[in-house]
Amino acid sequence: MSKRIDVKDLNVYYGDFRAVEGVNISVAPRSVTAFIGPSGCGKSTFLRTLNRMHEVLPGARVEGQVLLDGDDLYGPGVDPVAVRSHVGMVFQRPNPFPTMSIRDNVLAGVKLNSKRLSKSDADELLESSLRGANLWNEVKDRLDKPGSGLSGGQQQRLCIARAIAVKPDVILMDEPCSALDPISTLAVEDLINELKENYTVVIVTHNMQQAARVSDKTAFFNIAGTGKPGKLIEYADTSVIFNNPSEKATEDYVSGRFG
Amino acid sequence: MTTAPPRQAERAGVPAAIAAQDSPRGDKVFSTLALTAGCLILAVLFGVAVFLVVQAIPAFTADPADIQGGKGFLAYIAPIVIGTVIAAAIALVIATPISIGVALFITHFAPRRIASALGYVIDLLAAIPSVIYGAWGASFLAREISPAYVWLAENAGWIPIFSGPASATGKTILTAGIVLSVMVLPIITSLSREIFLQTPKLHEEAALALGATRWEMIKMAVFPFARPGVVSAIMLGLGRALGETMAVALVLSSGALTVSLVQSGNQTIAAEIALNFPEASGLKVATLIAAGLVLFVITLAVNMVARWIISRHKEFSGAN
Ligand SMILES: Nc1ncnc2c1ncn2[C@@H]1O[C@H](COP(=O)(O)OP(=O)(O)OP(=O)(O)O)[C@@H](O)[C@H]1O
């Protein structure tokens, strides 16, 4: 579990449009890394290259290397499907499968990989995943009810439970709290702090306080102008990025003097 | 087409009811329009039903010996009801998997260029008049396929549905079913395609991000989302297959009810009416209208079952 990520000279394209250029970054295992930057600078795009979700869009492609504990995710013969079961993802909008019960939602990914799961193993995994997502107490009496019947915050934690149930090495989160109220946001942030004990967590956020609260390191992305590719400007400990950044652009952005 | 009127009435009725509560003038106009349209459709439907019942009554009350066949209305209608159901069932058994497969291919597998070309061809199929299908089935398909029937009768004749002697002309209920399947294919395909396309990207990506293959993603995200829609697409196809007249009348060399699909024989309600109506008079007309009433009831029942299937899983539909 929990692997390190090394990205080398990564360029990301949508067709002919280069959305992200020349990213080099190393993410330590058992840490939380935040990606911040203005809208459209390619944070989501870059994040989605880390589990090969980028290429599901027509025309989308990637150049460069993403090493997971030294293994290139984009190496020849690597199956993107396998990559995605090692690198989990939580999306901006909660997206539990609406036709599935809470139980089936949590177990959805597991059932893909290991078809034969005994009832007791399944129950155990269900409980540990839901506890891991701080959701168990709220849903333990209605595991067979549809996941779409939960509140937005609960749905998001259900999605996190679903992601950790497959025991990934890395968890990617793209603005996981942007659709949530402050209380649910805190619940998810607490959860992120616990998750880093077992996982490498990468989170995209527009909320500076959130980045400061949850992350160990922060990466600031920026874009020179519309139609230009996004670039990684600065990557350092979170306290450095927020208090003593070495780049002027970073300082302007975190202090709100941007644009 | 049989399902369309009640469905539209319902769709139009619901927003009208909601709009009526907070209504500036535009909403009022719209809600009145929608309500009128809904009522009109119901009135037409009701009128048709009343007409059928009134005209059909003589067939039910007549002396059984006077009805065609001489054994009463039930003995007359039962075989052609069964024939209708068999033909429609064959059509659906063939068309459903192909349609869903083609729709999936178009929406999730084919490169964009091929997908749109294929979609266009499917839509063209829907535009061909049924008499053309009938002519094609009678003059080409039946002839080409009859050797297969002979083969089936020889080698699989022990299965009752393939028992011989096979029809030499190939004008059997199986041929009719195949022609019907080609006719309902575009309906089911294009509706399924629309529905598959509407699957939220969110859910597709959720499945992919869990490590699902494309096919697994389709099972996890696309099918559950599309299920009610595909069921109604199939039911629309069934409606067409049950009511289709011309193609069956041309293709099928009709006769008494038989289990074998490769012998000539069997008849469907719609074809029976079409073939006999022009020369019918008196009680015969009443009998045929009664047969039409039975077809009407069957189609209605099919739609109600479909609705029930769709609503059974409402809680899990994602609508909340
Ligand atoms: N599906 C797509 N096809 C083509 N271009 C895209 C697509 N998605 C994003 N882009 C472009 O890629 C660039 C980066 O977008 P991206 O969504 O990664 O930004 P972001 O940093 O996540 O922004 P936000 O903070 O608003 O989420 C933008 O210029 C955007 O227009």
Ligand SMILES: [Mg+2]
């Ligand atoms: Mg984004």
